């Protein structure tokens with residue numbers, strides 16, 4: 455399994471600095487890192503910085519973010535990366551500062567990778583200076599900034615050099631109140647010990663009955679099905695699910711169909727798209743508190 459970390463954080467918070475640091479540390483530990491990054495616009499400055507850091511497999515998604523270029527495009531990029539570099543140990547995915555962490559996670563939780571990727575969690579870089587000035591952001595951007603903090607499994611409170619001791623104590627208290635389950639480190643230039651991140655992400659994310667990824671509040675769970683599924687019965691089950699299920703997707707073999715269907719669920723809506731091949735039936739669920747969620751096929 456490849457350990458996967460999503461690096462989230464507001465524009466300019468220090469994600470690229472963190473990425474370069476972590477990639478170096480993974481290499482020093484004798485493991486093979488890889489990077490998937492995306493940015494707005496054609497000019498990709500960040501990937502240049504990472505390439506300069508040495509031989510690291512890298513895929514980039516230009517023209518849009520991981521969420522709006524579509525999960526399919528990310529899936530294709532990931533598939534390409536995994537095929538080209540079978541020896542990857544740790545994969546970092548830098549999301550654009552404008553990405554909502556749930557959507558960024560969504561892109562990596564593909565049923566195609568359920569057995570290959572171990573999504574460890576979201577590491578959010580919080581710009582300490584920006585936190586103080588966040589009232590100056592527009593309401594929509596402010597909400598995104600807070601969502602990135604709320605969904606973190608590990609927080610890097612960066613740019614601490616720009617704050618007084620009092621301000622730093624105050625910001626740290628506020629941020630940890632806002633997200634009280636994720637460990638936090640205070641940094642300059644996003645310098646953090648990767649072995650500490652690895653250890654603490656696991657502490658913050660106790661393994662439940664999940665196959666890939668884990669953590670609070672966002673968790674994922676994979677259900678596998680051996681026999682074809684009755685569509686009506688399945689959709690009835692979907693309607694019984696709690697609001698804490700945000701997103702589901704999977705390849706499902708339906709009764710009466712020769713090939714699999716791609717199943718998508720978001721915001722209460724279901725969507726089925728026929729595929730032209732048989733793919734093992736697996737459903738990836740993303741949400742909060744999923745331990746009790748199981749599907750019992752129609753007898």
Ligand SMILES: Nc1nc2c(ncn2[C@@H]2O[C@H](COP(=O)(O)OP(=O)(O)OP(=O)(O)O)[C@@H](O)[C@H]2O)c(=O)[nH]1
Nearest residue numbers: 465466467468469470471551612613614642643644
């Ligand atoms: N003062 C100060 N500046 C920092 C710190 N960390 C990063 N910076 C600077 O902040 C700027 C943005 O850093 P990046 O690492 O590129 O941040 P990013 O989140 O990848 O930025 P985007 O790609 O725009 O989203 C750079 O000019 C860094 O040198 C810090 O701890 N203190």
